[in-house]
Amino acid sequence: MSKSSLAPKSYEIILETVKKIPRGKVATYGEIARLSGLLNQARLVGYALHSIPNKSKIPWHRVINSQGKISFQRSSSVYHRQRSLLKKEGVYFDKDRIEFKKFGWLYGKMFEEKNKR
DNA sequence: AACGTGACAAGGC
DNA sequence: AGCCTTGCCACGT
Numbered sequence: 001m002s003k004s005s006l007a008p009k010s011y012e013i014i015l016e017t018v019k020k021i022p023r024g025k026v027a028t029y030g031e032i033a034r035l036s037g038l039l040n041q042a043r044l045v046g047y048a049l050h051s052i053p054n055k056s057k058i059p060w061h062r063v064i065n066s067q068g069k070i071s072f073q074r075s076s077s078v079y080h081r082q083r084s085l086l087k088k089e090g091v092y093f094d095k096d097r098i099e100f101k102k103f104g105w106l107y108g109k110m111f112e113e114k115n116k117r
Numbered sequence: 118a119a120c121g122t123g124a125c126a127a128g129g130c
Numbered sequence: 131a132g133c134c135t136t137g138c139c140a141c142g143t
Contacts (some may be wrong), residue, residue: 010140029125041124047140049124061136063124071124078124 010038014048021062024089025035025105026098028066061085062105068097 017036021027027035029042038044039042049060061082065071074096083093091103100107 002129024130033125040126041140043123043139044125046124060124065124082124 010036010041010044011048011051013037014045015052015058018045018049018058018060018063021059021105022093023059024061024103026064026086026091026100026103027105029063029071030066031106032063064098068100070096 013036014032017032018027020035029045032045033039033041036045043102045063049058052058052060070079070082072082086098087093091098
């Protein structure tokens with residue numbers, strides 16, 4: 001699982017978007033992709049986040065999947081690290097799941113995306 | 118160049 | 131609510 005050492009420009013854009021997520025709020029991979037002008041490239045967000053060095057200030061933990069869950073295995077240590085970082089910001093879970101209604105950064109102010117007619 | 122994989126997502130059962 | 135399939139696309143082998 002080596003990470004690509006050549007950081008594509010897309011990664012930079014994605015990480016800038018992630019930095020904008022307010023403390024105490026969360027956003028999904030898909031939302032970050034759209035806000036970065038990369039529709040349908042949610043997976044790329046995962047790659048970008050994985051390329052972040054440990055010391056980075058980027059709030060990677062505020063990115064979760066569309067189901068409102070953490071995308072790591074429950075048994076992994078990184079899962080618990082993310083969960084604890086969120087809890088520290090006041091984001092709590094309802095059974096392993098976060099309610100977008102309460103903590104979704106874009107909840108309510110969703111910009112129409114009706115290109116799926 | 119082909120193929121499998123993945124910190125994803127949406128739709129069908 | 132789960133589980134499965136399909137669509138996506140960048141990467142490593």
